[in-house]
Amino acid sequence: MRCLPCGEAGLLVELDDLEQVLALHAALQEVSPPGVVDLVPAARTLLLQLDPALTDPGAVAEVVRSTTLQPGAAPEADSVEIAVVYDGADLAEVAEHTGMGPREVVRAHTGQEWRVAFCGFSPGFGYLVAQDDRLHVPRRSTPRTRVPAGAVGLAGEFGGIYPRESPGGWQLIGRTDATLWDVERDPPALLVPGTRVRFVEVEA
Template identity: 55%
Template sequence: MRTVRRAGDGGLLVETSGLDDAHRLHRALRDAAFPGVTDIVPGERTVLLVAEPGACDLDRLAARVAVLEPGEAAAEDAPPVEIPVRYDGEDLAEVAELTGLSVREVAERHAAAEYSVAYLGFSPGFGYLTGLDEALHVPRRASPRTSVPTGSVAIAGPYAAVYPSPSPGGWRLLGRTDLTMWDVRRDPPSLLRPGLRVRFVEERGS
């Protein structure tokens, strides 16, 4: 079931049945390349279309989007992006205490999972990754940090993520990576994109 709503003067917000449907619709919309559409932004259960003002009839576009056939599952055949990580995060011991696991088990469970990029948000290149072991589902910190270092590998609720740049944040820090997640000199700048698979690989000696 798909619902299309107006979003301001130049946008449409498409509500989908879930993450997989949002990814497939995002792919189909990119392939369709509707005239006048300048940006397509997938979310966990939504896809936002942004159109150039006056360049297209939004009502007509909404009707076409409502019946558009979904695309193939995105990036499933591509090998996962591997993110090397040193498990030495400030919250590692606290996560172990919250979950009843040892520090080693927390690291092993985090690295054993295969993740999928649900969507990008919060800051440029920040990917919300689904697939986190349910045993590691812990709440955010009660008091967010004023600055989280670039490359911090973190978890919060059902998600895992890597901070692409220094920023405030309340996620639990498990470790860090030297991999560059966001680089304006790269095309595209973000290492991650919706639908991409991700694996965390523990660095030896961490």
């Protein structure tokens, strides 16, 4: 890993892969290093936001380097169920990519627990990971200029839900009425890093 100062009150930790990011995130949540006020995971990095009155990047970097990583470790987190209508425009294409039928794709999507690895792209957008790699599919060769809010998609090793209408290149397999981002809610995002997610199929 590599530890780099980030701004006036941050430490950016670069890691080899997402598994190491998740392991370090879980370990630091357990340790709670003094002066670390927030942890922001991404695909290959973990940003530690610091209180400069209590610590400095050098001291926190020493803690990070001495932390033992346990692959697969995950802190206790909230669990949510998300109702999905599986009628996405790319469901048949996903079935072709995976070698499964459309109904098998739905069963694979609903038959396992997903976890929010990190957030980004748009407020409320969580990048979800799960164990079944049969659902790893490429992004669309041509992104859509408009993807509706609530669209449920797959891209690479991730699953996700579009919180609002936006352009996007993910393979769409369904849709949900769940509100992913609400400024009146605390926290505003339904899906925050660590959240466990179960998808439940419902009729249109």
